[in-house]
Amino acid sequence: MPISQSLNNALTGLNAASRGADLVSSNIANAATEGYAPRSLSLSARDVGGLGAGVRINGVVRHNDPYLTAQRQLSDARAGYDQTIAEATTHWEKSISGGDGLPSLSSRITAVETALITAAGDPSSAARLKAVTSSLEDVATGFKSASDGISEIRARAEQTISAQVTSVNEALREIDRLNDEIIRVRSGSGEASGLIDQRQQAIDSISEIIPIKQLNRDGGRIALISTQGEFLLDHEPRTLSFSAAGAVAADMTYANGALSGLSINGQPVTGTGSFGNLGGGTLEAQFQIRDQLGESWQSALDLNARDLLQRLSSNSADSSIASGQPGLLSLSSPSASSTDPGVAGKLALNDRLVAPTGSADRIRDGLYAIVSAGNGDPSQLRRWADALSAPDSLSPGAPARSASGNLDGLSDGASADRVHAENRQSRSTAAQQSYLEREKALGVDTDAELQNLMRIEKAYAANARVIKTIDTLLNRLLEI
Numbered sequence: 386m387p388i389s390q391s392l393n394n395a396l397t398g399l400n401a402a403s404r405g406a407d408l409v410s411s412n413i414a415n416a417a418t419e420g421y422a423p424r425s426l427s428l429s430a431r432d433v434g435g436l437g438a439g440v441r442i443n444g445v446v447r448h449n450d451p452y453l454t455a456q457r458q459l460s461d462a463r464a465g466y467d468q469t470i471a472e473a474t475t476h477w478e479k480s481i482s483g484g485d486g487l488p489s490l491s492s493r494i495t496a497v498e499t500a501l502i503t504a505a506g507d508p509s510s511a512a513r514l515k516a517v518t519s520s521l522e523d524v525a526t527g528f529k530s531a532s533d534g535i536s537e538i539r540a541r542a543e544q545t546i547s548a549q550v551t552s553v554n555e556a557l558r559e560i561d562r563l564n565d566e567i568i569r570v571r572s573g574s575g576e577a578s579g580l581i582d583q584r585q586q587a588i589d590s591i592s593e594i595i596p597i598k599q600l601n602r603d604g605g606r607i608a609l610i611s612t613q614g615e616f617l618l619d620h621e622p623r624t625l626s627f628s629a630a631g632a633v634a635a636d637m638t639y640a641n642g643a644l645s646g647l648s649i650n651g652q653p654v655t656g657t658g659s660f661g662n663l664g665g666g667t668l669e670a671q672f673q674i675r676d677q678l679g680e681s682w683q684s685a686l687d688l689n690a691r692d693l694l695q696r697l698s699s700n701s702a703d704s705s706i707a708s709g710q711p712g713l714l715s716l717s718s719p720s721a722s723s724t725d726p727g728v729a730g731k732l733a734l735n736d737r738l739v740a741p742t743g744s745a746d747r748i749r750d751g752l753y754a755i756v757s758a759g760n761g762d763p764s765q766l767r768r769w770a771d772a773l774s775a776p777d778s779l780s781p782g783a784p785a786r787s788a789s790g791n792l793d794g795l796s797d798g799a800s801a802d803r804v805h806a807e808n809r810q811s812r813s814t815a816a817q818q819s820y821l822e823r824e825k826a827l828g829v830d831t832d833a834e835l836q837n838l839m840r841i842e843k844a845y846a847a848n849a850r851v852i853k854t855i856d857t858l859l860n861r862l863l864e865i
Contacts, residue, residue, distance in 0.1 A: 390438070392855050397439030398848035401428055404442060405841045409834050416829040420586040422449040423829045424578055425837075447578045450827055455599065457820035458589065459612070462596035462666035464810070464817040469670035470678070471806040473538055477682050478799040480534035481792070490689075491792040493527045494773060496520045498789070501770040504749070505763035514745040517766075518738050521713055525732040528690055532635065532683065532730030539679040540633040542671040543644070547629035549594045549668050550647070556587045557622035560609070563587065568604040577605065591617075596665040613662035615654065623649050625663075635683050635727025639676045683726060685798075688779050689791055690729035696788055702772035703765065705751035711735055712752065713769065 408424045415421040427446050431438035483489035488496070497520040504513040563584040570577045588609070591597060597617065600608040608619040617623055628645040630637065637643035639659045646659035654661025660672040696702065698712030706712055716723065717733040725731070737743040737752055747754070749765055776785035786794060 388855055388858060392852065394439040395848045395851040395855070397431065397441075399845060399852075401426065401440045401442055402841050402845035402848065406838065406845070408445065409838045409841065412829045412834050413831055416831050416834075420582055420589065421829070422447045422578070422582060422585075422827075423834075424448070445576050445578055447581060448827065450824070451599075453820065453824055453827070454585070457817070457824050458592035459596050460813065460817040460820045461589070461593040464813040465593040465667040466665065466670045467806065467810040467813045469667050470673065471803070471810040473542075473670075473674045473678060474799070474803040474806045476534065476538055477678075478796070478803045480531040481686070481799055482796040487530075488523075488527070489792070489796060490524075490527050490531065491789045491796060493520070493524045494693075494789040494792060497524060498770050498773050501748075501766050501773075505766040505770070508749050508763045508766060509760040511745065514748055517748050518734060518745045521738075522734050524693070525714060525734060528686070528693075528729040528732050531686055532727055535679055535683050535686065536633055536635060536727075536730075539675045540630075542675040542679070543629050543633050546668065546671045546675070547627055549671070550625045550627045553591055553594055553617075553668075554622070554625055556590045557609070557618050557624075559587045560584055560607070560618060561622045564606040568606060571605055581605075592666070594666050594668045595663050611663050612665055615649070615662040625649055626651065633675070633679075635687075635730065636725065638680060644675065682799075683729070685795055686729040687726065689788075689795060690732060691723050692777065692779055692791060693788055694723055694728075694732070696772045696775070696777070697769070699772060702768050703751050703753075705753035707753070710753065713738070713748065 405426050408426060412423045424445050424447055427443035429441050429443055431441045479485070481490050483492065497517065500513070500517040500520045504510065504517055507513055563580055567577045567580045567584070570580065584607070588597070588599065591609070595617070596612045597609050598612060600610060600619075602608055602619075606620075609617045610619075611617060626648040630644055633644070639646055644659075647654045647661060647663060654663060658664075658672070659676055660669050663669070694712065694714055696712075697714050698706055698710065700706055700708075703712065713735055714732050715735045716728070716731045718731060721728070721731045735743070735752065737747050738745055746760070748769065749760065749762070751765055773789070774787045776787060776790075778785045779791055784794070
């Protein structure tokens with residue numbers, strides 16, 4: 386082998402060692418960087434005319450497990466969905482069962498019954514009659530607070546949907562830009578691993594919102610499709626659209642057209658419901674809260690509010706009440722109807738009990754009575770208490786319970802839903818953590834990198850020694 390060939394071999398070895406050291410230093414520096422995949426050099430022997438010609442750098446290998454990454458992304462979506470639902474059900478349970486030191490709706494009804502029984506012990510006591518009206522106002526406040534809480538949950542979901550749609554659109558545009566950049570770099574024989582890392586991070590930002598699959602295209606480009614078959618990116622990004630409402634009232638639904646669904650490139654999403662084939666992640670969870678859970682919670686709360694209105698306006702509870710007249714509780718708006726969605730948020734104390742035109746004495750005497758039964762007669766107070774404690778069904782097939790018992794049932798159902806949601810969240814979070822740990826195990830191993838660096842150092846020194854030896858030989862020739 387001529388000396389020039391030996392020198393060339395050593396130079397290729399030095400170049401490979403230098404590139405290897407560069408990758409090792411990059412790996413160690415990014416050991417804690419989220420989304421960074423470790424790199425290594427792919428090397429092979431060079432051969433020219435059947436003779437060894439040093440080492441060839443084939444390229445940089447980015448070490449990752451596409452299957453594991455795909456499974457982790459799906460687990461991100463499931464965990465995000467379950468966490469979002471669990472948080473919403475927790476807020477719903479607190480709004481009716483009491484939270485932050487506030488009494489539950491059931492306990493507020495019980496307080497009215499207690500106040501009525503106490504007033505019946507001394508019907509002439511203005512203070513005791515006032516305690517009844519105060520407890521009734523507390524009931525109306527509790528129902529309004531719970532109803533407002535549902536509207537807030539739905540409105541928060543509405544705004545989150547809008548923010549997530551914006552986030553997905555920005556990520557899709559970024560992925561499309563990186564696709565083009567990766568193709569450009571690779572066509573010039575450049576190194577695109579850093580760009581691929583950036584693209585993976587952008588994909589991850591979408592995967593929790595919408596579970597997606599990644600499809601490889603020519604030149605290093607990728608396409609993205611939802612797990613339910615809706616293309617989001619293929620050669621160019623598609624644009625998601627959503628028109629957020631400023632506020633979400635109880636009577637506003639997707640079904641009646643008051644609330645928006647998703648559109649892609651100006652067309653309604655395919656599939657069923659407001660989110661179509663983009664379900665499975667936090668985006669679907671927000672739509673479920675707005676369109677399914679929130680509406681069902683409002684309906685259940687309204688059902689209990691109507692039950693309370695009927696109990697306290699029945700002729701059996703007060704013979705002075707004619708058909709259609711409000712009882713102890715009425716509606717805050719003259720145009721409101723007990724059949725309206727959101728009636729729970731419109732309960733108010735009957736004006737006939739409110740000074741200066743009304744009086745709490747009417748609780749004892751009869752709301753619409755012309756002649757007083759006397760301030761010592763407790764019979765009307767007892768009839769009010771009996772109306773609240775009488776067993777009655779909210780719907781066909783439902784158990785007959787008192788007013789507070791019906792609210793206890795609502796609270797128990799909310800608690801069961803919350804426990805079920807938290808159990809699902811616990812399982813999906815555990816699965817997500819398992820995939821994250823497995824993915825992390827594929828990351829940078831600093832011990833292995835340091836060992837590799839020592840091997841590179843030895844290889845560099847050996848090739849440098851070869852060059853020094855060749856230099857000595859050449860100098861010896863020149864001395865002759």
